Amino acid sequence: MKEMSELDTIAAISTPPGEGGIGIIRISGAEAARIGAQILRHPSGKRITSWPERQVRLGLVLSPEGTVIDEVIYFLFKKGRSYTGEELLEIQGHGGYQNLKKILNAAIKAGARLAEPGEFTKRAFLNGRLDLVQAEAVIDLIRAKTDLAHQVALTQLRGELSAVVQELEDQLFEILVPIEAALDYPEDDIPPLVREQTANKITVICRRLEELLANADQGIILREAATVVLAGRPNVGKSSLLNRLLGEERVIVTPIPGTTRDFVAETIDLDGVPARLIDTAGLRESDDLVEKAGVERTKEIMKEANLILVVLDAGEELTPAEEEMVINSKHKPLIVLNKTDLPAVLTEEELKGKFPAAQVLSVSAKTGAGLTALKAAIREVLIGRRDFEEHPVLVTRLRHKEALEEALAYLRSVVQGLSRQQSEDLLAIDLRAALEALGRITGRAVSEEIIDRIFAQFCLGK
Amino acid sequence: MQKYFDVAVIGAGHAGCEAANAVAKMGFKTLLLTLNYNNIAFMPCNPSIGGPGKGHLIREIDALGGIIGRITDQAHIQMRALNTKKGPAVRALRAQTDKHLYQETMRKHLEKQPLIIMRQGEVTALERTKDLWRLILDTGVSYEAAAVIIATGTFLRGRVHIGSLSYSSGPQGQHPSIALAENLEAQGIKFKRFKTGTPARVRKRSIDFSKMIEQPGDWLEHGFSYWLPWQPRTPVSCWLTYTNERTHQIIRDNLHLAALYSGAITGIGTRYCPSIEGKVVNFPDKERHQVFIEPEGLNTDEMYVAGLSTSLPEAVQDEFLRTVPGLEQVEIVRPGYAIEYDVVAPEQLSTSLQLRSCPGLFTAGQINGTSGYEEAAAQGLIAGINAGRYLSGEDPFVLGRNEAYIGVLVDDLITKENNEPYRVMTSRAEYRLSLRQENADLRLTEYGYKLKLITDQEYEAFLQKKARIQEKLRFLEENYLSPNSPEAIRLQEETGVALQQKTSLQQILKMPEIKLSLLWKILDQERSPGEEDDVLENMVKYQGYLEREEKMAERLLKTEAKKIPPDFDYDAVPNLSMEAREKLVKFRPETIGQASRISGVSPADLTTLLIWMTRNNQP
Numbered sequence A: 001m002k003e004m005s006e007l008d009t010i011a012a013i014s015t016p017p018g019e020g021g022i023g024i025i026r027i028s029g030a031e032a033a034r035i036g037a038q039i040l041r042h043p044s045g046k047r048i049t050s051w052p053e054r055q056v057r058l059g060l061v062l063s064p065e066g067t068v069i070d071e072v073i074y075f076l077f078k079k080g081r082s083y084t085g086e087e088l089l090e091i092q093g094h095g096g097y098q099n100l101k102k103i104l105n106a107a108i109k110a111g112a113r114l115a116e117p118g119e120f121t122k123r124a125f126l127n128g129r130l131d132l133v134q135a136e137a138v139i140d141l142i143r144a145k146t147d148l149a150h151q152v153a154l155t156q157l158r159g160e161l162s163a164v165v166q167e168l169e170d171q172l173f174e175i176l177v178p179i180e181a182a183l184d185y186p187e188d189d190i191p192p193l194v195r196e197q198t199a200n201k202i203t204v205i206c207r208r209l210e211e212l213l214a215n216a217d218q219g220i221i222l223r224e225a226a227t228v229v230l231a232g233r234p235n236v237g238k239s240s241l242l243n244r245l246l247g248e249e250r251v252i253v254t255p256i257p258g259t260t261r262d263f264v265a266e267t268i269d270l271d272g273v274p275a276r277l278i279d280t281a282g283l284r285e286s287d288d289l290v291e292k293a294g295v296e297r298t299k300e301i302m303k304e305a306n307l308i309l310v311v312l313d314a315g316e317e318l319t320p321a322e323e324e325m326v327i328n329s330k331h332k333p334l335i336v337l338n339k340t341d342l343p344a345v346l347t348e349e350e351l352k353g354k355f356p357a358a359q360v361l362s363v364s365a366k367t368g369a370g371l372t373a374l375k376a377a378i379r380e381v382l383i384g385r386r387d388f389e390e391h392p393v394l395v396t397r398l399r400h401k402e403a404l405e406e407a408l409a410y411l412r413s414v415v416q417g418l419s420r421q422q423s424e425d426l427l428a429i430d431l432r433a434a435l436e437a438l439g440r441i442t443g444r445a446v447s448e449e450i451i452d453r454i455f456a457q458f459c460l461g462k
Numbered sequence B: 001m002q003k004y005f006d007v008a009v010i011g012a013g014h015a016g017c018e019a020a021n022a023v024a025k026m027g028f029k030t031l032l033l034t035l036n037y038n039n040i041a042f043m044p045c046n047p048s049i050g051g052p053g054k055g056h057l058i059r060e061i062d063a064l065g066g067i068i069g070r071i072t073d074q075a076h077i078q079m080r081a082l083n084t085k086k087g088p089a090v091r092a093l094r095a096q097t098d099k100h101l102y103q104e105t106m107r108k109h110l111e112k113q114p115l116i117i118m119r120q121g122e123v124t125a126l127e128r129t130k131d132l133w134r135l136i137l138d139t140g141v142s143y144e145a146a147a148v149i150i151a152t153g154t155f156l157r158g159r160v161h162i163g164s165l166s167y168s169s170g171p172q173g174q175h176p177s178i179a180l181a182e183n184l185e186a187q188g189i190k191f192k193r194f195k196t197g198t199p200a201r202v203r204k205r206s207i208d209f210s211k212m213i214e215q216p217g218d219w220l221e222h223g224f225s226y227w228l229p230w231q232p233r234t235p236v237s238c239w240l241t242y243t244n245e246r247t248h249q250i251i252r253d254n255l256h257l258a259a260l261y262s263g264a265i266t267g268i269g270t271r272y273c274p275s276i277e278g279k280v281v282n283f284p285d286k287e288r289h290q291v292f293i294e295p296e297g298l299n300t301d302e303m304y305v306a307g308l309s310t311s312l313p314e315a316v317q318d319e320f321l322r323t324v325p326g327l328e329q330v331e332i333v334r335p336g337y338a339i340e341y342d343v344v345a346p347e348q349l350s351t352s353l354q355l356r357s358c359p360g361l362f363t364a365g366q367i368n369g370t371s372g373y374e375e376a377a378a379q380g381l382i383a384g385i386n387a388g389r390y391l392s393g394e395d396p397f398v399l400g401r402n403e404a405y406i407g408v409l410v411d412d413l414i415t416k417e418n419n420e421p422y423r424v425m426t427s428r429a430e431y432r433l434s435l436r437q438e439n440a441d442l443r444l445t446e447y448g449y450k451l452k453l454i455t456d457q458e459y460e461a462f463l464q465k466k467a468r469i470q471e472k473l474r475f476l477e478e479n480y481l482s483p484n485s486p487e488a489i490r491l492q493e494e495t496g497v498a499l500q501q502k503t504s505l506q507q508i509l510k511m512p513e514i515k516l517s518l519l520w521k522i523l524d525q526e527r528s529p530g531e532e533d534d535v536l537e538n539m540v541k542y543q544g545y546l547e548r549e550e551k552m553a554e555r556l557l558k559t560e561a562k563k564i565p566p567d568f569d570y571d572a573v574p575n576l577s578m579e580a581r582e583k584l585v586k587f588r589p590e591t592i593g594q595a596s597r598i599s600g601v602s603p604a605d606l607t608t609l610l611i612w613m614t615r616n617n618q619p
């Protein structure tokens, strides 16, 4: 079945985290104003009943529970007048990502659907606001965050993933077609299924899919940028490290613990790999309400990160909380031992002894020592030692990754079924399902092609 | 003489008979017309009915209250179960029938229907008079009907070719139907030209069967029909032999004389029933082709030569037939021939099989571009039902692709550019495992009953069967075997499967090694009658796959629920691709689901369409 996006109203955060002081939420679709009316109020708290077009208004955003999330400005574009061509509501809130996320959640609770990447542009295209070339350029190139990502996007446009997948599809058709032909023409002479040989062929295809998938996370990182979180106790030098890595004084640094209250994100280029570095509020127990909230948000953002850098202070003893942080890290932990310019209380050797699984890097945000090695290490954890020039074919979209995973799962089931004497009709069902999944990448119509191939390959019928 | 009918059916072939039966059962006065009263339900080709896909159709028709299954059961002379080892989705029955007995049985059945008047007569014109259609016969007699079903098969401007010999004719020397074709064309109905062919018939006593491989039938416990008590006949054998290089050489040498290759035929043939000249040309590397010798009936000496359909001159047919082992002395009774005929271009049809431009005018069968008795019967049934519903002002009866092969067939007809006669195949069905032959009644009989095609008695029997299956299913769910129980020990002895813990019978049945019949044996339980155990076994064993298909079907139903207004203005929609716009205007899909299956309509086109429809507040 061909896929299509439903006509629901979509919503998304439209500014990357950390960009400037305000953040934008866009809600596009027929329901935009209705959703707006549900989540927005006049500053007085009254319901909003009129929507003068393109007039900037001040308002409050309410959570589904009715509490105020943020004070915002908003404006509505009528259908046909917006970037997407649909009714579109823009809400500008106060930058913090978590804040924007709450607003977004409120919109979703009120009936919007989370937009897929590029979906606004797609709608703009579908409504005649952009032509295809512009739309693709917007989605695939403007979003590319580094030169290497740009290269990958260009490769995609040239359809190299599609070409590789098509080749696998052809091989699958060759396996499926004789099976299908024999099912529909049991009395014609068609070579019988040789199970072992077929299983071997499919296993080879599975391997190829596994190879493609092995790079998928990296490909997606290249296209979407990785999220790297700087975490640690207050005052260990997280903000200083961010500034160093960025090469500019982006974040306020003070000797007072608990300086950073909300997180700040900046995108850096790690030798071609885009990474969104997120500086967070130091993790500690606190009575300060604002800081407490900051700590909660930090924990949340850590859940979504591709990589967490646990920053430690070389001039201080390791605390139980820090130890826990390393041990509980869901990824292979990367420990950054900062302030190594100071007399050492905590050493690299000690840490390596304590956390044999962890990688430990000694740096100094003050002198800049060890920062090149740190960048290289981050890059390596994110995308491995690979040099992407050698891997022209990359999966860079979550949608494609999911399709490949689905196909792989079906094919594994076929291999298993072949050895377990599963009947041909079921094998065919799984093979077809694998082809349908791959077809979501290549746009191939499976059913039609099977029938064409059956009659091209076999002389059937009386 | 009665002059007015609720429904008139033109053509008493496989589509027409099924249509008339359905309309009459629904309580409407029905006129059934045929060119020749001797040729009711005539089989111009193979005496065989069923097979994968086709057999499924028969079961479905039967489950809905149609007749092809019952008639086939009564007229069979051999029955085979195909694909028995290839899985539940593709298991199928195929019958060899006695053609004459088939015709006689069908005629008698229809003659018994009080609401059907069946007679000979050629319809030469249809005229719209206010709310009615007037049918004018060649003799000048005329009738009126509120709805008309045209089921004229291959007769419209039929033209037969045997080598360079070519003449206007219906199949097997019957009258062609020319006036009606011209009349319909004058009313704006668009036709295209298809062709099909048939092999020679030969005399039985001229065949040396000792050089062929016998193909005996199976003794089966059931036939096609759910309703008729099964009476198996002593199976009559068919015979298998092969062509060889000499056969192919003769055909190649004479190819220029074949109507198919000389340019005499312009109609498009089907890949599904190729001529032997087509096979030799398209598959030059194939060393031999199968030839099945099949009896045309019990009381005739005529044998059908399946696999050697041809448009070559009779002398060449004679020559190449004699190269086939066992046919060295063969005597031709009738030569093979190709036939060209008009078919309705399918984009004129709606899902009810009504012509979009002509209210109350339906078409069914080979006239719609299909090939095969089963395909014709399925459409006859649907057209009949929908003619009835048209008369009572009800919505058309449409089966989903997830519900029946009939649904797949009709949907394909109206959404696909058909460039050749269409044949049903299991590989066309996305929900193949759900659409099994043995569960057709569970899928469809409820509909059949609501449509009044299934009698109270039949329905009662159906409900009982369903209850029995439910009860056994519960039994399997609620009963367990413990590892060391005598039953578990027997299970291990029989299958090598050792239970590790207390396991429900349902879970045990899910294991690939375990058959339901074995479970019953171990438990000392009676097997269920008919195919009930098959239903049960498939439901349990393939539950995972079936649930997957169900999920897929839910998505399908969502797209089918989005209706496109019949007068939708595609030109107003920006950004539709040229190709999509053209196809959409041509096929006029009734739902977004149908639109999605039209080739050339991309997902982006669909999204565009959806957005546009919502924007303009269309439901």
Ligand SMILES: Cc1cc2nc3c(=O)[nH]c(=O)nc-3n(C[C@H](O)[C@H](O)[C@H](O)COP(=O)(O)OP(=O)(O)OC[C@H]3O[C@@H](n4cnc5c(N)ncnc54)[C@H](O)[C@@H]3O)c2cc1C
Pocket (backbone or CB within 6 Å): A462, B010, B011, B012, B013, B014, B015, B016, B033, B034, B035, B036, B039, B040, B041, B042, B043, B044, B045, B046, B121, B122, B123, B124, B151, B152, B153, B154, B155, B156, B171, B176, B177, B180, B196, B197, B198, B273, B337, B338, B339, B364, B365, B366, B367, B370, B371, B372, B373, B376
């Ligand atoms: C030569 C030949 C070879 C074939 N080969 C194959 C094959 O290999 N495989 C396969 O699956 N199928 C084959 N078929 C197709 C199969 O026979 C048909 O699909 C099926 O019989 C069609 O059924 P129907 O009811 O549509 O039409 P038919 O069975 O053809 O019935 C048409 C009916 O319409 C009546 N009629 C026509 N015009 C008029 C009129 N003006 N007034 C009144 N009555 C009229 C006729 O008398 C007849 O009763 C072949 C058909 C032919 C002719």
Ligand SMILES: Nc1nc2c(ncn2[C@@H]2O[C@H](COP(=O)(O)OP(=O)(O)OP(=O)(O)O)[C@@H](O)[C@H]2O)c(=O)[nH]1
Pocket (backbone or CB within 6 Å): A232, A233, A234, A235, A236, A237, A238, A239, A240, A241, A252, A253, A254, A255, A256, A257, A258, A259, A260, A261, A280, A281, A282, A283, A338, A339, A340, A341, A342, A363, A364, A365, A366, A367
């Ligand atoms: N000597 C030395 N001091 C450092 C280094 N890195 C940071 N500092 C100092 O440590 C103090 C805290 O630095 P920040 O970068 O604000 O620390 P933080 O982890 O962001 O702290 P919070 O935001 O409060 O959680 C500042 O006075 C920095 O100048 C380093 O490598 N060496």
Ligand SMILES: [Mg+2]
Pocket (backbone or CB within 6 Å): A238, A239, A240, A252, A259, A260, A279, A280
């Ligand atoms: Mg800080």
